[in-house]
Amino acid sequence: MSYYKACYIFVDSDFDDTKKCIESANYYLSETTEEDDDMEEQEDKYLAWLKYATFLAIIDNKLEHHPNASEDDLIEAVIYYLEEDDFLD
Numbered sequence: 001m002s003y004y005k006a007c008y009i010f011v012d013s014d015f016d017d018t019k020k021c022i023e024s025a026n027y028y029l030s031e032t033t034e035e036d037d038d039m040e041e042q043e044d045k046y047l048a049w050l051k052y053a054t055f056l057a058i059i060d061n062k063l064e065h066h067p068n069a070s071e072d073d074l075i076e077a078v079i080y081y082l083e084e085d086d087f088l089d
Contacts, residue, residue, distance in 0.1 A: 006030050008048040009055055010039050015047050017082045022075055054081075061087045 010028040030036035062077040080088035
């Protein structure tokens, strides 16, 4: 059995990278390659925000350095990555 791994985390097209928006946004993961392609083409509805693997790496890195990181700490790590293209240890 083959499993599809989502490429991007999609958000609504009016999304921005602020903490408030990240906390309250709707997030979408495609279930198939075709759905991923369809969502990428619907730029008026969806924005490809972060690659799924990158998001997981950001969270894993933060938890590796700070196992008891809070939700705020994780959001801070995501925002740092978006601004600096680097991991926050």
